[in-house]
Amino acid sequence: MAFDAQLAMTNSVAKITLIGSLDASSAPRFKEVIEEAAVQSPTKLVLIMNNLDFLASAGLRVLIFAKQKMGAAVDIYVVGSQGPVLGTLEMSGFHHSVYIQETYVDA
C-alpha cells in the first residue's frame, strides 16, 4: 500500500495518521510532516498506526528524529500499532521512548 501521512492539529495536539509502508522511500515524506507539526509547537504528538503495515530502519530513524525534534517535554503516543510494526518498535527499543496505546480518544 502506498504511504500516506496526514497531520491534524487539535488543541495543541499534533495527530499524524500513518498509512502503508514506512520505508526508505516514504520516510522523507513522514519527516516533512513531523517538521510541519514541530513548527506548531504541539504539547503532544500522537501517531496513529492502525493502518501502518511496515516499518523499516528509515522509518524508525524518523520516529527517533521526531522524539529529538519535539524535545523531552512533548510526549509521543504510538497508537494502534500491531503485528510486525509493534514488534519492530519493541525489538529496536523505541517503545521505551514513547507511550504505546491501543486506542486514542481525542481530547
Place this chain on the structure above:
Amino acid sequence: MTSTNPAAVRIDSLEARIDYYPTHEIAGFRLRPGKPFPFGATLVPGGVNFSVFSSHAFSCTLVLFEKGADEPLAEIPFPDSFRIGHVWSMMVFDLNCETIEYGYRIDGPFDTTVGHRFNKEKILLDPYAKAVGGRDIWGTPPNWDNQFPYRGRLVFEDFDWEDDRPLEIPIEDLIIYEMHVRSFTRHASSDAKHPGTFAALKDKIPYISELGVNCVELMPVYEFDEFENSRRHPDSGEMLYNYWGYSTVNFFAPKAGYAATGRLGMQVDELKTLVKELHKNNIEVILDVVFNHTAEGDERGPTFSFRGIDNKTYYMLTPEGYYYNFSGCGNTLNCNNPIVRSIVLDCLRYWASEYHIDGFRFDLAAILGRDPWGAPLSNPPLLESLAFDPVLGKCKLIAEAWDAGGLYQVGSFPAFGRWAEWNGKYRDDLRCFLKGDAGKVGALAQRIQGSPDLYGWNGRGPTASINFITCHDGFTLYDMFAYNEKHNHANGENNNDGGNDNDSWNCGWEGETDNFWINDLRKRLIKNAWAILMVSHGVPMVLMGDEMGRTQNGNNNTYCQDNGLNWLDWGLAGKNADLLRFAKYMIAFRLAHPALRSRYHLSNHDYMGSGYADISWHGEKAWCADWSAESRMLAFMLCGKHAKSGTACDEYIYVAMNSHWDTKFIELPVLASDCGSWHVAVNSGMQSPEDIFEPGSEPVLGDQQHFLIPAYTVVVLVAR
C-alpha cells in the same frame, strides 16, 4: 523566532556556518576532501565522510551500491589530492544513507613473495564498517557469484540509551554465563517469537535473572559468515556451518543474522536494546572477541577486506609471504603492528562506548602478545594499550591465555594489573578431582583459593582467575560424566577433531542409560561441580545449559552444528528440575556470602584475632587434612570474620569434598560459642529437595561434631 538567550544566538550563528561544502564533482556526486579520522564511513552534515587506510596501495575507488543491487550505482575514484599520507578520505554529499551500501576497489602491487595481494577486481569491505549487509537472515544461502558479498552499510548513532551505561559490577562479584545467542532460543521448546535472535534472548532475561547470574558472555556476535567452509556431512547429508562464529568478517558490525530485524537493517538497534534491557536487570554483557585471525583464511581463502586493502599490514607473514597460522584457522592478525593495534583499540572503544559493553573475552589471546614474526613479547604493546586505555578503563578484560601455536600463558599472561584469564588449570584440576583421581587435593586447594600458585607470585589476586569447569570448547557438564570419549562423528571429520584430553568419566556406561544408580551418580557429580565452582575464590563462569543438564551427545566440538547438539532444549528445565534448583541456590549461596568473593588471596593465617585462620584445612579429622598422594577427600573452613580481608562480616563456611568411592565419617571443627552452630546448606549426596537449601533456610545439623559424607559428595555447612 528570536531567542533571548545569548548562548542560543551564538548557536544560531553557528548553525548558519557551512563547514562542509562540496568542492568537487565526480560521476554526478558532489564531493570535497574528507577528514582522515575517524576511519570508516561517518555521517557529517549533508553527507558522509569516507576514510580508508592502505600503506602500499597505488589508488583507491569508492564503490557505491543501492542496497542489495548486483551492479554498482557509482564508482568514485579518490582524487590524488584527497590522500594524506596513507589515508584516502572523501566526503560525499546528498547520499541516501538508508539505501546505500559501500565498498572499495584498491589497486596496488600483487607480489606474494613480499606479501602484497592487491586486486582491483575485488570490491572490498571497509574494516571499519559499522554494519554489514549480505548475510541479513541466518542460513539463507548466499549468491556465490556476488562480486560484493559483504557490504558496508551506514549506521545512525541515535539510539536512546536514557541513563544506561556499563554497570561496573566488581569483578569478584560476577557470575558469568557463557552463551551462544542463537543456541539459547533456537530450539522449539524455547517458545521464542523470533527464535535464535537478540530479541528472543531479551525475552528470556527473566530466566537469566531468576537463575541469578549477573553477567552473560556472548560467543561471537561480530559479523561472521555461517556459510564459511559450510558443507554437507558425507554420510548424513546434514548441512554443517560455521556455527559458533569464531571467524570474523568485520569487527565493528553486529551479526545481522542474529537480529530478528536484520532484514530491516536494524541489527544495531536490536543488539543495543538487548544490552540496555540486560543492564536494567543488573546483568553485564561481555563479548567474546576474536582478534587472532579473520575469515579470509590463508592464501587459498577469499579476498573480501583486509587482504585486499593491505595484506602485509594486517597479517603476520612468513619471509616468503605465506601466512603464519598461530590461530589454527589459516591466518594470524598482525596485532602488534601499530595500525592493527589501532583498529583493535578503536573497535573495543566503539563497543564500550556505542554499545555499552561491560567487558571482553579475547579468544586465543596469547596471539595478541606475539610480535609480527610470531615471537612472544615480554611487554606486548597491544595488551598494555588495552590495559591502560581510558575508554576501556572499567571494562573487564579476560584472556584465553593460550593459542594454537603452543604458547600457553595461564598464570603468566602479561596482565598490566588489569587482565584476568580463563584458568585452564582450574578446569583440568577440578575435572580430575571430581572424577576421583588421586593426587589432586593439593591442586584442588590452590584452585579453591583462586590459584595463588599461578597468580600470587606477581601480585595478582583471585580475580585474575576466571574459574570454569566447562565452556563452549569441550564437553558440557552433563557429558563430562556421561562420556569417556568424544563422539564427534556428526562433524564429518572422522572423529579426528576436538580435544582428547577431556578428563571425563562416564560413571560406568558410555552415553545414555536407564540405570538409576548411574544417572544418580551423574547428577551428584554435576552438583558437586556446581558446588565447588561456587565456593571457589576467583570469578566463576558456567556454560549455558549446564544448570539443566544440557547434552551434546558426547560431541566435544560442536562448532558446526546448527541443530539440537547446540540448541538449548528448554524441556530439560522440567526434566532436570532438581539440577536447575541446585544451580540456582548454589549461585544464591555464593552471592549471599562475601567470604567467597575476595579481591585478595587468603593468607592461611588469623590476622583478625578471631581464633581461626581465614581459611583452614581439614580431613576426616578436623584440622588434619590428608595431603597424601592417594587422598580424594578435602575439607576447608572459611572464617566469616575474615570475609573480604576482614572488611565484611559473614558466617563461617565449612566445605567437605569427597571424591572417594567410600563414605567418610568426618570430624567437624569445633566453633567458638559466638560463632553459632552448624547448619546444612548443601549435601549433594541427598535427593532433592534435601540436597540444597535456600540461603537463610538451612536446617541445623543434628550432630555438631561429626558428619557422614557419602561417596562422591560435597557438603557445605554454615555456622550461625
